[in-house]
Amino acid sequence: MAKRIEVSGLHAYYGGTLAIEDISMTIEPRSVTAFIGPSGCGKSTFLRTLNRMHEVIPGARVEGKVMLDDDDLYGPSVDPVAVRRTVGMVFQRPNPFPTMSIYENVAAGLRLNGVRGKSKLDDVVEESLRDANLWNEVKDRLGKPGAGLSGGQQQRLCIARAIAVQPQVLLMDEPCSALDPISTLAIEDLVAKLKNQFTIVIVTHNMQQAARVSDRTAFFNIAGTGKPGKLIEIDDTSTIFTKPQEQATEDYITGRFG
Amino acid sequence: MTSETGVESSADRAESVRAGHRARMPKSTGRVGDRVFASAARGSGALVLAIIVAIAAFLVWKAVPALQKDQANFLTSQAWDPNAATPRFGIVQLAFGTVVSSLLAMLIATPVAVGIALFIGFYAPRRLGGPLGYVVDLLAAVPSIVYGLWGLAVLAPHMEGVSKGLNAALGWIPIFGGDSPGKNSVFTASIVLAIMILPIISSLSREVFLQVPRAHLEASLALGATRWEMIKMSVLPYGRSGVIGASMLGLGRAMGETIAVAMVLTYAPGVNIHLLEDGGATFAANIANSFAEASETGRGALIASGLVLFVITLVVNMAARAVVARRKEFA
Ligand SMILES: Nc1ncnc2c1ncn2[C@@H]1O[C@H](COP(=O)(O)OP(=O)(O)O)[C@@H](O)[C@H]1O
Ligand SMILES: [Mg+2]
Numbered sequence: 030m031a032k033r034i035e036v037s038g039l040h041a042y043y044g045g046t047l048a049i050e051d052i053s054m055t056i057e058p059r060s061v062t063a064f065i066g067p068s069g070c071g072k073s074t075f076l077r078t079l080n081r082m083h084e085v086i087p088g089a090r091v092e093g094k095v096m097l098d099d100d101d102l103y104g105p106s107v108d109p110v111a112v113r114r115t116v117g118m119v120f121q122r123p124n125p126f127p128t129m130s131i132y133e134n135v136a137a138g139l140r141l142n143g144v145r146g147k148s149k150l151d152d153v154v155e156e157s158l159r160d161a162n163l164w165n166e167v168k169d170r171l172g173k174p175g176a177g178l179s180g181g182q183q184q185r186l187c188i189a190r191a192i193a194v195q196p197q198v199l200l201m202d203e204p205c206s207a208l209d210p211i212s213t214l215a216i217e218d219l220v221a222k223l224k225n226q227f228t229i230v231i232v233t234h235n236m237q238q239a240a241r242v243s244d245r246t247a248f249f250n251i252a253g254t255g256k257p258g259k260l261i262e263i264d265d266t267s268t269i270f271t272k273p274q275e276q277a278t279e280d281y282i283t284g285r286f287g
Numbered sequence: 288m289t290s291e292t293g294v295e296s297s298a299d300r301a302e303s304v305r306a307g308h309r310a311r312m313p314k315s316t317g318r319v320g321d322r323v324f325a326s327a328a329r330g331s332g333a334l335v336l337a338i339i340v341a342i343a344a345f346l347v348w349k350a351v352p353a354l355q356k357d358q359a360n361f362l363t364s365q366a367w368d369p370n371a372a373t374p375r376f377g378i379v380q381l382a383f384g385t386v387v388s389s390l391l392a393m394l395i396a397t398p399v400a401v402g403i404a405l406f407i408g409f410y411a412p413r414r415l416g417g418p419l420g421y422v423v424d425l426l427a428a429v430p431s432i433v434y435g436l437w438g439l440a441v442l443a444p445h446m447e448g449v450s451k452g453l454n455a456a457l458g459w460i461p462i463f464g465g466d467s468p469g470k471n472s473v474f475t476a477s478i479v480l481a482i483m484i485l486p487i488i489s490s491l492s493r494e495v496f497l498q499v500p501r502a503h504l505e506a507s508l509a510l511g512a513t514r515w516e517m518i519k520m521s522v523l524p525y526g527r528s529g530v531i532g533a534s535m536l537g538l539g540r541a542m543g544e545t546i547a548v549a550m551v552l553t554y555a556p557g558v559n560i561h562l563l564e565d566g567g568a569t570f571a572a573n574i575a576n577s578f579a580e581a582s583e584t585g586r587g588a589l590i591a592s593g594l595v596l597f598v599i600t601l602v603v604n605m606a607a608r609a610v611v612a613r614r615k616e617f618a
Contacts, residue, residue: 085508087413114511124502128524137520138510190510 039093066249071258080116117196123183125175161189181212353587369588392480400488435550465561484537495529535607
């Protein structure tokens with residue numbers, strides 16, 4: 030289950046402020062696409078337009094087109110709730126439901142989808158935790174609060190929660206930025222494994238990470254404070270890191286700005 | 288230019304003040320203003336404590352002689368006859384009326400208050416939510432005598448029909464049972480109380496809901512939760528103990544309410560679990576109704592009952608604050 034995303038002419042606003050301008054790109058299924066760029070250039074904003082989470086912020090709106098295979102995510106009759114069930118998301122800081130057990134955290138999305146029946150839930154919870162490389166660490170304490178896990182485990186729990194509903198796409202916004210190096214490696218391994226099942230988009234501020242995990246890399250930049258963020262280029266990761274088309278990309282990946 | 292000199296001179300002055308302190312009193316760490324304020328604050332704190340102790344002592348001093356004359360058990364007797372030649376009085380009927388009417392008020396008010404808070408926080412457009420919250424808070428500014436008048440003149444006449452209907456439909460439940468459902472009942476008093484405690488429960492709940500971290504809300508939204516599902520998954524679990532604390536504060540407030548209950552509820556002796564029937568009594572309303580005509584012993588008895596009410600509300604309020612404080616740790 031994985032679909033192609035095709036974005037064309039997308040603008041996103043916070044109130045009257047244009048945050049990202051005229052973005053078009055294609056994101057291939059069963060691959061990892063990394064977003065890199067200086068902070069504030071709109072990577073998170075763009076990511077959140079892909080599952081219509083942008084518009085939950087008061088005053089925020091989107092113009093342009095996002096196609097998921099043949100479906101227009103911003104079509105007039107499309108329910109944003111349905112979009113979010115198809116396009117899963119993992120956040121920068123692990124955010125398991127604090128009052129729910131590990132089991133209930135993973136089952137939460139299934140319950141929203143109306144899945145009932147203990148054995149069915151048990152199966153999917155176990156499978157998702159296995160896919161998230163977390164099963165062996167938590168199988169003896171599924172009834173314990175998810176908030177009691179370490180940061181890296183919590184993030185993998187959030188990944189398990191997101192993939193339990195079998196989304197078409199998995200969006201990850203700097204999923205390792207709050208984690209230690211070992212947990213980061215665990216997540217990177219997981220990403221490499223999950224791309225066989227899902228279309229994955231990962232925002233990262235860490236260029237080595239982009240180089241390690243992604244097939245394609247998109248570089249975003251911002252002309253100056255108060256200016257909207259733009260997509261500079263998107264290409265195969267090896268190309269971006271060895272012979273990018275744009276000078277700005279080269280400056281950024283070699284650590285030279287301006 | 289002028290501002291520069293101004294800065295310099297005030298800095299110089301501060302320096303010289305510090306130097307002066309150091310020279311005269313080497314151990315002092317504070318400045319004059321700090322010390323004056325500290326002693327003023329300490330003094331007012333002590334004064335408040337002294338006043339409270341004095342009031343308690345005075346009440347106990349007035350209550351004890353009456354309690355000594357009591358021919359019944361003050362804690363277990365249902366009688367309230369302190370003005371007789373052989374005074375017999377106990378707090379049972381007062382405690383019953385107080386606790387039951389307040390609990391019922393809390394049960395009625397809490398769902399409504401939470402609903403209002405959720406509506407303002409998560410459903411209403413900002414232009415509607417703000418004014419609506421303001422109006423609900425304004426309910427707290429209405430004097431209780433006005434609630435009493437409204438309850439007596441407007442609500443009570445309508446309650447007769449409501450009570451009869453409830454009695455006919457749910458009469459098999461003891462609290463809705465009885466032969467003569469009326470309009471000046473504990474039930475009517477509870478509704479008036481519920482409206483009176485609505486603002487405090489609603490505004491505290493709103494505060495709690497406002498504090499739900501965005502990350503929790505987005506966790507459920509990103510899973511494809513509708514707004515109501517987000518409320519069930521992220522808002523209510525986070526806000527639960529805060530809402531419980533808020534409704535207990537409302538309970539404490541309802542227990543102490545005097546004049547509105549005194550006006551709505553007709554006095555009837557004894558414990559009556561048929562809450563739709565006329566009559567009942569609460570601590571506060573009983574004191575307000577009978578203090579003026581009471582004998583020396585009668586006043587002592589009323590004061591003693593007031594002390595009991597004080598203890599009960601203190602316990603409820605402390606429990607409520609403990610619940611709210613525990614929520615902070617959890618968050
Ligand atoms: N909730 C918000 N309200 C208003 N402006 C925002 C909000 N979130 C982000 N922005 C603005 O949008 C721009 C892009 O931010 P963001 O997408 O978070 O960048 P990145 O993820 O690349 O660091 C920034 O200028 C930021 O200030
Ligand atoms: Mg970001």
